Amino acid sequence: MKQQIRQGDVLFVKAEKVSGEKLSHTIVAEGEATGHYHKLIGLATLYQDGLRMFAEVGIGVVLTHQEHAAIPIAPGIYEIRRQREYHPRAIRNVMD
Amino acid sequence: MITELTDAQKARFPEFVERWSSIGLSTELANRPRAEAGIVLAYKAANLPPPRIVWTTSPLASGLGRAVLRASVRASVWDSVRASVGDSVRASVGDSVRASVWASVWASVWASVRDSVRASVWDSVWASVRASVWDSVGDSVGDSVGDSGYGQHDAGWLSFYSFFREVCGLKTETEPLTGLFEISQSAGWFLPHEKICWISERHNALLRDESGGLHNLNGPALTYPDDFSIYAVHGVRVPAKIIEKPIALSEIDIEQNVEIRRVMIEKYGQDRYLLDSGAEMIHVDGYGELWRKNQQGDEPIVMVKVVNSTPEPDGQYKDYFLRVPPQIETAEQAVAWSFGMDAGEYAPEKET
Numbered sequence: 001m002k003q004q005i006r007q008g009d010v011l012f013v014k015a016e017k018v019s020g021e022k023l024s025h026t027i028v029a030e031g032e033a034t035g036h037y038h039k040l041i042g043l044a045t046l047y048q049d050g051l052r053m054f055a056e057v058g059i060g061v062v063l064t065h066q067e068h069a070a071i072p073i074a075p076g077i078y079e080i081r082r083q084r085e086y087h088p089r090a091i092r093n094v095m096d
Numbered sequence: 097m098i099t100e101l102t103d104a105q106k107a108r109f110p111e112f113v114e115r116w117s118s119i120g121l122s123t124e125l126a127n128r129p130r131a132e133a134g135i136v137l138a139y140k141a142a143n144l145p146p147p148r149i150v151w152t153t154s155p156l157a158s159g160l161g162r163a164v165l166r167a168s169v170r171a172s173v174w175d176s177v178r179a180s181v182g183d184s185v186r187a188s189v190g191d192s193v194r195a196s197v198w199a200s201v202w203a204s205v206w207a208s209v210r211d212s213v214r215a216s217v218w219d220s221v222w223a224s225v226r227a228s229v230w231d232s233v234g235d236s237v238g239d240s241v242g243d244s245g246y247g248q249h250d251a252g253w254l255s256f257y258s259f260f261r262e263v264c265g266l267k268t269e270t271e272p273l274t275g276l277f278e279i280s281q282s283a284g285w286f287l288p289h290e291k292i293c294w295i296s297e298r299h300n301a302l303l304r305d306e307s308g309g310l311h312n313l314n315g316p317a318l319t320y321p322d323d324f325s326i327y328a329v330h331g332v333r334v335p336a337k338i339i340e341k342p343i344a345l346s347e348i349d350i351e352q353n354v355e356i357r358r359v360m361i362e363k364y365g366q367d368r369y370l371l372d373s374g375a376e377m378i379h380v381d382g383y384g385e386l387w388r389k390n391q392q393g394d395e396p397i398v399m400v401k402v403v404n405s406t407p408e409p410d411g412q413y414k415d416y417f418l419r420v421p422p423q424i425e426t427a428e429q430a431v432a433w434s435f436g437m438d439a440g441e442y443a444p445e446k447e448t
Contacts, residue, residue, distance in 0.1 A: 001443055002441075005444055006405075006444035007447070007448050008404075008406070011435045068405075068406045068448045069406065070448075071446055083418070083434045084436070085418050085420075086398075086421050087419070
């Protein structure tokens with residue numbers, strides 16, 4: 001089983017390698033309504049590959065959020081997943 | 097003949113998509129002098145003398161204005177503007193670029209702008225104006241939507257020609273479009289006739305969801321300055337009363353239209369609906385509770401109830417519901433699905 005760490009709606013899953021473009025910030029995810037965010041503090045780099053996100057984490061990194069306890073992330077490569085919700089597939093506009 | 101685009105030219109696709117999408121979605125006040133100059137240019141390109149220009153507050157107001165004067169204004173000249181401007185430009189740009197270049201700019205610029213402007217916004221305005229004019233003055237004028245130029249909502253096809261004009265140097269070929277370029281960047285829909293041209297303000301509020309569909313659960317998703325407005329949820333147009341009035345459980349159960357019922361449930365609160373409407377708990381495990389509510393004519397609502405792992409300031413742990421696909425059978429499977437995993441795969445070591 002791949003190592004996993006969860007903070008609220010964000011799940012870090014151990015991965016083999018990163019892919020995508022390097023980001024210039026370390027905000028993992030932002031709340032839509034609240035303005036709160038999950039952020040890596042310390043030596044960490046994020047990568048965005050389409051909808052997927054990866055992190056390269058060094059020593060002494062913690063994941064922070066305004067409402068959740070900070071959580072240490074062990075050094076390594078991770079894929080970051082956001083919790084999703086199901087929406088029934090749209091039926092076309094039926095008002096006419 | 098342009099046989100292919102250079103890398104530098106292709107690199108400008110996103111710039112045109114962005115620029116023309118924001119033209120299409122703009123909620124600013126019309127730039128009236130610029131739009132009026134554009135109308136004169138468009139008429140000139142069609143060999144018509146300048147019309148009298150009448151500003152209105154929405155495409156609906158234009159349609160109603162024309163309905164009143166219908167007998168005296170003669171037919172719309174949009175067909176002749178479209179023919180002398182649109183078709184001729186289409187032909188001359190077509191002659192100047194190889195088909196593969198045409199297709200590539202089409203797919204990269206036109207299609208993207210169209211998706212964000214036409215599919216989400218124009219469609220709704222079109223259907224709504226047509227329905228409203230129809231209701232008010234009968235079917236003889238319901239065609240006002242078809243006789244319109246769409247101003248800012250013409251951004252899709254205009255983005256295409258603007259790319260050829262600015263990036264590929266096809267100035268002469270696209271010259272007849274100058275008027276329409278100006279109108280689209282400064283106003284909303286227009287209804288051109290021989291002696292008179294109605295032109296509308298732009299929409300002044302426009303709310304969309306993440307995928308670009310018109311969306312507002314708390315009020316109109318789109319409004320014009322005269323309060324002509326459109327209510328929509330995730331791109332589905334709905335009657336105003338569904339948004340403006342509180343929804344009772346009994347109203348949801350008698351709604352026959354599945355799409356509208358979904359909107360009503362979303363407005364009511366999916367989790368609240370589940371509990372109030374007598375859903376059953378179908379599974380419980382260490383991950384949470386799985387609830388299911390069967391529905392007539394639509395797929396069941398299945399939601400997993402989980403406990404937030406971080407306590408509230410008062411020390412309580414709050415529950416929340418997440419909707420999952422209807423075929424999910426266990427709470428574990430549901431939580432794993434929410435992170436894109438199978439049951440058995442999801443196992444966080446640490447959680448806050």
